[in-house]
Amino acid sequence: NRQILLASRPVGAPKAENFNLVESPIPKPEQGQMLLRALWTSLDPYMRGRMSDAKSYSEPVPVGGVMPCGAVCRVEESHLEGFAKGDLVMSYTAGWQDYSVSNGTMVFKLDPQMQNPSQALGVLGMPGFTGYMGLLDIGQPKPGETVVVAAATGPVGAVVGQVAKLKGCRVVGVAGGAEKCAYAVKELGFDACLDHKQDDLAEQLAQACPQGIDVYFENVGGKVFDAVMPLLNPHSRIPVCGLIAQYNATELPPGPDRLPQLMRLMLSQRIRMQAFIIFDNYGPHYPEFLKVMTPWVAEGKVKVKEDQVDGLENAPAAFMGLLEGRNFGKLVVKIADS
Numbered sequence: 001n002r003q004i005l006l007a008s009r010p011v012g013a014p015k016a017e018n019f020n021l022v023e024s025p026i027p028k029p030e031q032g033q034m035l036l037r038a039l040w041t042s043l044d045p046y047m048r049g050r051m052s053d054a055k056s057y058s059e060p061v062p063v064g065g066v067m068p069c070g071a072v073c074r075v076e077e078s079h080l081e082g083f084a085k086g087d088l089v090m091s092y093t094a095g096w097q098d099y100s101v102s103n104g105t106m107v108f109k110l111d112p113q114m115q116n117p118s119q120a121l122g123v124l125g126m127p128g129f130t131g132y133m134g135l136l137d138i139g140q141p142k143p144g145e146t147v148v149v150a151a152a153t154g155p156v157g158a159v160v161g162q163v164a165k166l167k168g169c170r171v172v173g174v175a176g177g178a179e180k181c182a183y184a185v186k187e188l189g190f191d192a193c194l195d196h197k198q199d200d201l202a203e204q205l206a207q208a209c210p211q212g213i214d215v216y217f218e219n220v221g222g223k224v225f226d227a228v229m230p231l232l233n234p235h236s237r238i239p240v241c242g243l244i245a246q247y248n249a250t251e252l253p254p255g256p257d258r259l260p261q262l263m264r265l266m267l268s269q270r271i272r273m274q275a276f277i278i279f280d281n282y283g284p285h286y287p288e289f290l291k292v293m294t295p296w297v298a299e300g301k302v303k304v305k306e307d308q309v310d311g312l313e314n315a316p317a318a319f320m321g322l323l324e325g326r327n328f329g330k331l332v333v334k335i336a337d338s
């Protein structure tokens, strides 16, 4: 059983030395447990937080522990009622390893006929659910309004933008580089997409949002938020989903301190800013999300892009790339064929 462990806590951006690939015997499931074989493993930004021992919404991975992740798995052996050998499942507690033992907690059965099981990690899984609920429940987009989202070609941002288009909004994406921006406009149907690596992002954003911004879906923080702030309309909504621009930061950004400016803006514009952690806030809504999103994906109303990496041994490098925008689409790692 190959496993990738947290070797040490990163300071700043994670490095190869923070991960350790080890071999251990395949674990044996007991009564009330099952053995899962990972087929597709998910790499997501939240894992950076789990590598650190700073205060957060969930416990850090202990040094020497298996890196956490969700994975699409095959049930290899089952002593657990409701699950049989051969079942295809989504396990949210699989970890960066070939095999895991589960008691069924946070494990969901998948349709064995599912054409692209890896989509259970992206558009039909945690990230897609995040974009959908955060946009609709907190963002409350109305036809004709302007919605802005960064990390626009990733699994959260792509769902936010495409669902906002389906709701009749003007959608402006922000992404890293010309290729991602072209994809957001041509394939995902965004009205515009701006490259955050350009120095004049704030001017470009003002031009792309002539009616101001009604919903800013916050995925990144940093200079994208600085560019968004002056454009926020009265009664605008900000679902605070993620702050990836800060995840590797070791100190506060350079001044001046913009908190007083933000507080004044929130008051004068009566802005609603609300953070959420997807399963914590919205867990019971997962089936209803799937009921809507599954046909949208099947009919091509919501398009999907995956960045597929081959082999567990390549997960650390791919994960480090994710934090720097080197992924293009939902990052997944193929572990085994079946």
Ligand code: NDP
Binding pocket: 044, 045, 046, 126, 127, 130, 150, 151, 152, 153, 154, 155, 156, 157, 174, 175, 176, 177, 180, 196, 219, 220, 222, 224, 240, 241, 242, 243, 244, 245, 246, 276, 277, 278, 279, 322, 323, 324, 325, 326, 327, 328, 329, 330, 331
């Ligand atoms: P992505 O696959 O989109 O990957 C992250 C992307 O962030 C990168 O590809 C890069 O895209 C962008 N990025 C990285 N650094 C910066 C930076 N300094 N400035 C601007 N953009 C940057 O990730 P997801 O779609 O999985 O996640 C998007 C966000 O949603 C993350 O912040 C994540 O933590 C959050 N999230 C929150 C959840 C919740 O429950 N609250 C659940 C799931 C995700 P680009 O090259 O385009 O800049």
